Amino acid sequence: MIIVYDSHTGLGxxxxxxxxxxxxxxxxxxxxDCILITRNVGAGKIPWSTKRFIKKHTHLIKGFVVNGDRIKHAATxxxxxxxxxxxxGLLHIxxxxxxxxxxxxxxVKEWIENH
Incomplete structure (x- = not known):
């Protein structure tokens, strides 16, 4: 299992x-097989780089995690x-x-170990 990230600021x-x-x-x-760590862009939208990755590797993605900022972007x-x-149709972790x-x-580690 590998962890794949789409990170703009380095947090992912x-x-x-x-x-x-x-x-x-x-x-x-x-x-x-992988777990995807991704983020939001704009008002809670999917980054184009994540869309491209998912379209190419859907069959290898076992689940995903999204990181965000509650303070700056509480609504999204x-x-x-x-x-x-x-x-x-991916599984949200x-x-x-x-x-x-x-x-x-x-x-997340516990989820990976059990799946």
Whole structure:
């Protein structure tokens, strides 16, 4: 299992690396099952880079996590999550604030181990 991140500010990358699994950017070649860590753009929309990655690798994505900012974007916090579920049918694991916290990492690792 590998953790793939789409990170603009580095927070998604930091969370991916905190999970203790190999990790890589959505821009790199993928040939194994993964968990996707992504983000919002605009008013809770899916980034184009995430859309492109999902379209190319849907069959390898076992679940996804979205990070967001509750303070600056309270109304659209992790708004990409329901859109990804609706549009692509992917399994939503968790929404996290920024780079996540130890509890977020623990719960996502637990999810990975059980799936």
């Amino acid at each position: 990358k930091a969370f991916a690396e905190s999970l203790g699994y190999p990790s890589q950017s959505v821009k790199e070649k993928l040939d194994q 916090f992790c708004g990409a999550s329901p859109l990804i579920v609706e549009k692509y 968790r929404n996290i604030e920024g780079a996540g916290n130890p509890e977020d990492a623990r719960l």
